[in-house]
Amino acid sequence: MLFQLSSFSLLFIVVSLFAGAFSGSVQASTVVSVNEASVAVSDQSSSTQKKAARQALEQVVIKITGQRSATSNSAVRAMLSQPERYLRAYRFDVVNGQLSYVAEFDSQTVIKVIRDAGLPVWGQRRPDTLLWLATEDENGNRQIIDDGAKGPVSSRLRELAVERGVPVVFPLMDLDDSVNISVFDVWGRFARTLQTASVRYQPDYIVGARLYKVKMNAVPDIEEEQQTREQASAFRYDTYRPAFSNNGLQDLNTYLVDDLVEEARSPAFTRSEFEAMSQKHTQGDWALDWVVIKNNDIQFGTLYAENEDSLTALFFEEYSDYLGQHFSVSSGDEQTEVNNIFISVANVDSLEKYVHAREYMEQMSMVSHVSLVSQKGSVATFSLSLLSQTSDFFKLVSLDSKLKPVSDVSGNPLDGLNFYWNE
Structure with missing residues (x-):
């Protein structure tokens, strides 16, 4: 059985004691939609739509990279010249009398262009x-x-x-x-x-x-x-x-x-x-x-x-x-090797928590793949494929207290990649 809800391993008991040393309230970062943008327009003509699609894609590129300067990159400029190739859907909205063109782009394709151009990617x-x-x-x-x-x-x-x-x-x-x-x-x-x-x-x-x-x-x-x-x-x-x-x-x-x-x-x-x-x-x-x-x-x-x-x-x-x-995290040269790491996550004592923890890690900009390796009691071991250094993973984890590095009673992080899932 994958999850043993009635069984708590000794390791989890120890980890739980260490997790009790965490102080302060849980901070909660926000997941945003990075592949959607809205542009104010005056009409719904085809020429207006084409111009608005380019402006919307510019917004998406800036939102994904976190930098306004990204639009000056040659590969990005080439992508911006054909926004319809990356467009998944669009609609027109009217808010307070203002007509807007709202576009949704294929995030995977756009991010690939950005990564291949050596530009950084900022996750959701x-x-x-x-x-x-x-x-x-x-x-x-x-x-x-x-x-x-x-x-x-x-x-x-x-x-x-x-x-x-x-x-x-x-x-x-x-x-x-x-x-x-x-x-x-x-x-x-x-x-x-x-x-x-x-x-x-x-x-x-x-x-x-x-x-x-x-x-x-x-x-x-x-x-x-x-x-x-x-x-x-x-x-x-x-x-x-x-x-x-x-x-x-x-x-x-x-x-x-x-x-x-x-x-x-x-x-x-x-x-x-x-x-x-x-x-x-x-x-x-x-x-x-x-x-x-x-x-x-x-x-x-x-x-x-x-x-x-x-x-x-x-x-x-x-x-x-x-x-x-x-x-934001840069993958650097497209030939950069993937950084594979294994992390242990305590307090994953239900299928719901497993799904949430996995989704949380999959949303990180430098994580290309997440898989469950083993489950012992409520401690799950995950394999992560990173497009960056392990330090970048810790940097994003520090945004909130969902995935917390396990510390000892003095507040010092334990050796290894040991985490506690806060939910």
Whole structure:
């Protein structure tokens, strides 16, 4: 019998004890549809469909590779010239009066072209991002964009999230959120407060940002502590270069936002220094100061653009490229040998869990084949064929706690490829 539901091996008992050492809540990444895209159109003519099909395929390529630059590859350009060859189905949708062309492409064929071109592939499982975004209107009033927001900024971000296959949620800003965080905390990008307020959402990534129109001649009142803290932190963000900017990805910054802000709790700069700082904001009429938090890794910076919509799009595109670069997997040369590994997975004590665990691994971008080798009690041994290094497998597994490396009571991973299935 494949599954012995009433029998628990000694190994599983030991593994269960080790699994009890796992702390914290289970994070849940999201599985997205990477082979479907939607393009706004004005009519259903054949010429419009042909143009829309190419644009939709471009979206799919960017979504699968995680990089906008992928569309400049010669093999990809050749594929884009004949989108109908890769098209599985299409339809027209009307949402809020807007007609859209929705296309579904053959993902296996598209991914083969991408892999043969030596480009990376980002699987369907994507990290969840919680976005704390504070905006400021012309009168200086500030607000946090919440889950129910219907304005142009939130709408644009939601569109881009679907386009890039990067799951994003906004906070509810209900009573619990209001107790844990304020618009001032988000405006200041106070990392520890953002982390505390985000616990209930269990995101993989936390983004805190403020979006505002640059006031070229505005000089803050150094007598007001709140403005001093805000301006001082902005001054320091400008001094230490961001992890990504208008010029693309740069070296990651090691400074912690809270450490910098802590230094600004009392007036620290003269009026002339503030005036000098205000002259630095010449790269665009709008600015977006951001912080990205992943566990204890904190990065921050500033982006500029000529208008609010362009800046919103610029930030999200760069953030999506950043995630894609981190999680996409390149198979390298097409002659690269397949990396075959065997992993043991505990807590697979039912047929349902077996199916879920297998599907989970099959959805990973670097896994080309999964098969069950043996089953002893509730410990299953799987054979995996990887198109990349074993370290890439661990990197994707770290996205959530579904497949957790087994650790000892001290939290140190055990030797070997031993995992615990969390369901």
